[in-house]
């Protein structure tokens with residue numbers, strides 16, 4: 001079991017960056033075999049940073065200044081110890097000599113770290129800077145998505161509240177449901193079901209098989225004591241369906257029936273009187 005030294009963290013950085021040599025790898029593994037929480041934490045953090053960098057590589061290429069800062073650092077380190085590799089060779093030679101000594105006397109010389117530890121740390125710092133930037137971008141993207149999702153949720157909640165209010169029309173205990181019956185033969189008439197809730201005075205009128213003859217429009221009417229009142233022309237969707245929602249169809253005392261007339265395109269010119277034939281009608285009186 002070898003005690004933890006600062007140098008081991010440099011080996012961890014080199015290993016995470018894939019720039020460790022065999023001798024260093026062997027030394028680090030010997031050290032890790034004895035268990036070292038500090039090195040394990042460093043390896044896990046560096047490994048995560050490198051992973052992040054790999055994942056964000058296309059989006060987060062290091063900025064030019066960052067790369068040149070790292071390269072400057074490498075050149076500065078190289079200039080500071082120009083003989084580093086030569087020293088290493090000398091030490092290896094000493095090692096060979098030392099091999100002839102009895103094992104107990106074998107003293108491993110300090111490794112020449114200076115030549116690469118600087119750039120290894122600079123590179124690790126660059127990895128962390130890039131991965132931090134990448135993480136920030138991811139977080140920023142998520143923040144924007146979250147805001148958009150919250151907006152959609154709020155809209156969906158408003159829509160749902162409206163749908164609930166309208167579906168309450170049909171579930172209201174006093175709701176009156178009437179299928180409008182044809183008053184004339186011949187024409188292709190839609191199927192129309194009116195649901196009226198006396199307590200809210202709301203009505204939902206559902207249309208099926210609504211095929212409007214060319215140049216015409218179907219117009220919906222509420223029949224009140226003082227005569228009919230237009231509820232507007234009804235246009236079908238692509239499936240021949242339509243739904244008309246009426247906020248105030250009148251009080252239960254005044255609303256007598258719903259009716260449908262076939263008008264010229266655009267509807268009757270008089271909102272209190274159909275101009276064309278009334279083709280369907282249904283009483284909502286209990």
Ligand SMILES: [Zn+2]
Pocket residue numbers: 003004005008009031036037038039040
């Ligand atoms: Zn350690």
